[in-house]
Amino acid sequence: MALPRLLLLELALHACCFICGIITAASVTLSQGDFSGKCLLYGSVRSNASEIDLSWSSATSLCYFVSGISVCVAIFCFCTILYWVYMICMDGEVERERISMTFSLLVSGLFLFFLLVTGCILKVGRDKLCESVLNTVSNITRCEEAQTKTWKSPLIGSSFYSKLHSAEMALWVNLIIWIIVVVLVVVQRRWGSQYNAREVDPGASPSETEPFFKQPGHPN
Template sequence: MALLWPQRFELLLLAAAFLCGAVAAATLTRTQGSFSGCCPLYGVAALNGSFPALSQPSAPSVCYFVAGVSGLLALYCLLLLLFWVYSSCIEDSHRGPIGLRIALVISCVAIFLVLVSACILRFGTRSLCKSIVSLNITIRPLLG
């Protein structure tokens, strides 16, 4: 069955949301691992010798929340993407009103959680960057 352009656009958006969620979750988890499990969001940087280090990390649950929401969004979008690709190729299924309402409710909850996570990321990284800038570290070019 050939897909109409709005359905193709929806599948493209689901694929993009899956990639964004997966990359965000993996990146934040990797960053937290680089700081020995401490969450750098809302953290305060200090000089450890001549290198900047995290002196006051925030609670790890902040990073867990953001990574968890991103991971759940990625999983939801991947499952929805696979379902609609399967149903459009194998079956001749149409969306019923109940299925649309359920998807709408789940999407509204997901959008709310993503907005909360985006605010945490924005203000948390801003706080960390301000503390790094306040250290007045001068970066010298490497002379070869």
């Protein structure tokens, strides 16, 4: 059975959003793990001649919020893909009613809002941290250069910038993809309230597809 092309494209975009959500959540969580569970966003550092230390960090709930939103988006995308796979494999029919597309638009709008908020948190929070790093650590001109410096044990600063940068980039990509998803759902909603695609056996002869009991002809 063939899926409507727009719906197939939408599911492919959901798969991309799932991957982006996992990357963002994993990157933020790993950066916390490298700094003993502390949230680096909006943080500040202090430095002496030999090593760098984290002097202030945000509440851990801030990083949990960023990770949690990304995980929720990933779970929703995964469940959506599973639902349509079930519809294809079990029911043999694809039906998309207008009310389901309205629900998708509402959920997409909600995710767009939270992704925009978390994207701003990641962007501004990372910039504040890098500003502190550049003002404190000597002999560096870019924030990522601090990854090559020695950090106070048990902190692991060898990839703090790379992880936060990956989290931010994946989140912005996620946001852009969700905008495209919203456009696709709006187009599908305007084209019709229902998509139907039924399985047909290509090897069946016309006689096999005819009903067993034919309707009797009407007398003239």
